[in-house]
Amino acid sequence: MNTSVIELDNLQKIYRTGDVEVRAVNGVSLRIERGDFVAIMGSSGSGKSTLMNMLGCLDQPTGGQYRLNGVDVARLSRAELSRLRNLKIGFVFQCFNLLSRTSACENVELPLFYTNPHVPLRDRRERAIEALQKVGLGERLYNHPNQLSGGQQQRVAIARALVNKPELVLADEPTGNLDTRTSIEVMGLFQELNDAGITVIMVTHELDIAAYCKRIIVMRDGRIIRDEVNAARLFANDQRAALDASEQHASLS
Amino acid sequence: MIQELTSPLLRVGLTAMIAFRALRRNKLRSTLTALGIIIGVASVVSIMALGRGTQKRIQDEVSSLGSNLLVIFSKSRRTSAAAAGSGQSGNLTLEDVKAIRREIRIVKALSPEVTLTAQAVANGRNWSTTIAGESHDYLQIRDWALTRGSMFTERELSTSARVAVIGSRTSRELFGPLNPVGQTVRIKNMPFTIIGQLKSKGAGMGGGDQDDRIVIPYTTAMRRLTGEKYPRLVTLQIHSDDLMSAAQEQITALLRQRHRLTEERNNDFEIVNQKEIADTVDNITNTLTFLLGGIAGLSLLVGGIGIMNIMLVSVTERTREIGTRIAVGAQPRDILLQFLIESITLCLLGGAIGIALGYGVSAGATMIPNFHPSVSIGSIVVAFGISFAVGVFFGFYPARKAAKMNPIAALRFE
Numbered sequence: 001m002n003t004s005v006i007e008l009d010n011l012q013k014i015y016r017t018g019d020v021e022v023r024a025v026n027g028v029s030l031r032i033e034r035g036d037f038v039a040i041m042g043s044s045g046s047g048k049s050t051l052m053n054m055l056g057c058l059d060q061p062t063g064g065q066y067r068l069n070g071v072d073v074a075r076l077s078r079a080e081l082s083r084l085r086n087l088k089i090g091f092v093f094q095c096f097n098l099l100s101r102t103s104a105c106e107n108v109e110l111p112l113f114y115t116n117p118h119v120p121l122r123d124r125r126e127r128a129i130e131a132l133q134k135v136g137l138g139e140r141l142y143n144h145p146n147q148l149s150g151g152q153q154q155r156v157a158i159a160r161a162l163v164n165k166p167e168l169v170l171a172d173e174p175t176g177n178l179d180t181r182t183s184i185e186v187m188g189l190f191q192e193l194n195d196a197g198i199t200v201i202m203v204t205h206e207l208d209i210a211a212y213c214k215r216i217i218v219m220r221d222g223r224i225i226r227d228e229v230n231a232a233r234l235f236a237n238d239q240r241a242a243l244d245a246s247e248q249h250a251s252l253s
Numbered sequence: 254m255i256q257e258l259t260s261p262l263l264r265v266g267l268t269a270m271i272a273f274r275a276l277r278r279n280k281l282r283s284t285l286t287a288l289g290i291i292i293g294v295a296s297v298v299s300i301m302a303l304g305r306g307t308q309k310r311i312q313d314e315v316s317s318l319g320s321n322l323l324v325i326f327s328k329s330r331r332t333s334a335a336a337a338g339s340g341q342s343g344n345l346t347l348e349d350v351k352a353i354r355r356e357i358r359i360v361k362a363l364s365p366e367v368t369l370t371a372q373a374v375a376n377g378r379n380w381s382t383t384i385a386g387e388s389h390d391y392l393q394i395r396d397w398a399l400t401r402g403s404m405f406t407e408r409e410l411s412t413s414a415r416v417a418v419i420g421s422r423t424s425r426e427l428f429g430p431l432n433p434v435g436q437t438v439r440i441k442n443m444p445f446t447i448i449g450q451l452k453s454k455g456a457g458m459g460g461g462d463q464d465d466r467i468v469i470p471y472t473t474a475m476r477r478l479t480g481e482k483y484p485r486l487v488t489l490q491i492h493s494d495d496l497m498s499a500a501q502e503q504i505t506a507l508l509r510q511r512h513r514l515t516e517e518r519n520n521d522f523e524i525v526n527q528k529e530i531a532d533t534v535d536n537i538t539n540t541l542t543f544l545l546g547g548i549a550g551l552s553l554l555v556g557g558i559g560i561m562n563i564m565l566v567s568v569t570e571r572t573r574e575i576g577t578r579i580a581v582g583a584q585p586r587d588i589l590l591q592f593l594i595e596s597i598t599l600c601l602l603g604g605a606i607g608i609a610l611g612y613g614v615s616a617g618a619t620m621i622p623n624f625h626p627s628v629s630i631g632s633i634v635v636a637f638g639i640s641f642a643v644g645v646f647f648g649f650y651p652a653r654k655a656a657k658m659n660p661i662a663a664l665r666f667e
Contacts, residue, residue: 095573
C-alpha cells in the first residue's frame, strides 16, 4: 500500500459574493502519508479552515483534485460522502459539539447510528465504552457533558471521533477552549492515537500546540507558504512532568 | 464501492430511536408542545362520544314508543288555539276509528285516546295525574309490560267498566310500596278498581313522565268522565315497517272519503309517523355533533401550528447538533426523518393522551341518568389519523429546514 491517505493536487475553493471573488484556498498541492501527524497553522483568513472542511468532505472544492485513500472525492455522491465521513474520518471540534443532556456513552454512540451496515444496539454500547476507556473516561460513561470538565468533554468528543476506527482524525483547534494542563493531556491523547497508527491533522494557531505534531504546514492567503518536519517535537509526557515540577517548585517557594 | 446495506425500515427504526432520545431530553417542552394536540383530540373525541350518547338516547326513546306507529290527530276547523286538540272540535269520530279497523287490514291494532288531568284519591292520599282513556290494545301498541295484574279486556272496554291500570310513579305516590292491584282509586269521585300496574318506562320524547298516569278504557273516560264525543288522537300499529306509507295512504283516502273532502280541500286530520320525527331529531343531533366536532377540530389546527412553531425553535436551537450529526455521517434525509419523527411522535403522543382524556370525559358523563355516551373505535382511529397528519404536515417544514442546513455554518453556529 503505497497510496497516501490524502493527495491534494492544485486544490481550489473560490467563493463569489457579488462581483468579489474570494480565493479561500488557492492552489494547494499536498500529500499526507498514513501515520502522519500534521498541524496546519495560519492566521485567520489564511484558508486553513476552508482546507480542513474540504479534507473532511463537508465542503467540495471548486477546482483541483482531492484523493482520499486514492479515491477521487469529487466523483462521490452526497450519500457516499456521508458514508466516507462516518467510516473513515473522525472529527474533533473546538467547542466539543456534544449533545447536552445526553450521557457520554450516548454521545460516543452517535456516529454508529448512521453507520451502514447497521451496528446492533449491544455492539454500539460496547464500542462506545471501549472508545471511552481508550481516552481514559471508563469511569464516566454515564455522566452528562455538564457534569464533565472541559478536558473531559473534549475526550468524549475524541472518543466519538474514534468509535468507528477511522483512518483519519481531523481536529479543528481542539485545545482552543482548554487550559494549559488539559491542553497537554489532550495533545498526549492525540500522540497516543497517532502512535497507534491513526493519521491526525489538526488546525491550530498556537505554536506550542503545533509543536506536538510531526509536521507543520503554514498557510497564508490560501496557499501553503511553509511545510516542514517538526524538528523540535514536544512530547506530552515530558511536558506534563515539567509542568508538575514547576508547579511543585512554585508552591514550595 | 458503496452499497445500501441497511434496510430502510431499520433506518427508520434507528432514526426513531434518535428522535425519542431527543424528545426525552426535553420532557417539559415536549409535553407543552403536545398540549395543543391533547386538548384538540380530547375535545373531538368527547364531543363525538357525547353526540353518540344523545343519539343512543333518542333511539331508546323511539323504541320505547313501540314500533311501526302512526298517530292520527284531528285538525280543528276552528282557529281558536284552545279548541285545537281539546277533542271538542272533533272531526275524527269513533265511527272513523271503527271504519279504519274494519277496512284497513294492515292495521294491526289501534287505540283512540282521550286524556284529562284529574285528582286521583286512594289510600287516603291525593295525587294529580294524567288519566288516559285507551283501548285494550294500548299496551301491545306501546310495547309496554305490566309488573302486576292484567290489562282490561275488550269486554270491559265495551261495557265502559270502571277499571284502571296504574303507572308505576302514580302507584308509588298513592300506595307507596304496597300492591295497588285490587285497590280502589277515586277519579272525579268515581271509584275505579285497579287491575294492573305498569312497568316503569322513564321520560318520554317530550320529557314528560310516562310513568305518572292512569290508563282506563276510552269508553269509560268519554262517557263517565269527560262527556266528549271524539277521541283526541288515535294511535295505530301497522303490521310491518314497509307497510307504513301504504297504511298512511289508505287511511288518508278512507278518511277523506268519509269526511267528504273534495279535491281542493285540505285534510282535516293529520297523520304523523313517529319514526320520521325521531329520524329528523336524530339527523339534527348528528349534524350538531359534526359541527361541534369540526369546531373542536380547529383547535387541532391551532395545536399543529404550535408544534410547527416549537419545532422551528428547536431546529434553530439545535443547529450545532444538526451540524455534528451531518459531520459524523448523517445524510440530509436522516435529519429530515429525525425531525419529522419527533413531530409525529409528539402528535401521536398528544393524540393518545387526548383520547384518554376524551374517554374520561365520556365516562364522567355516564353519571347522567339515562345517558350513555360511548367512544367509538372509529373516532379513535380518526383522532390518531388526524394527529399523524398534523404531525407530518406541520413537522415537514421545520424538518426540511433542518435537513437543508449547511454543515459548516451549522457547526460554527453560536
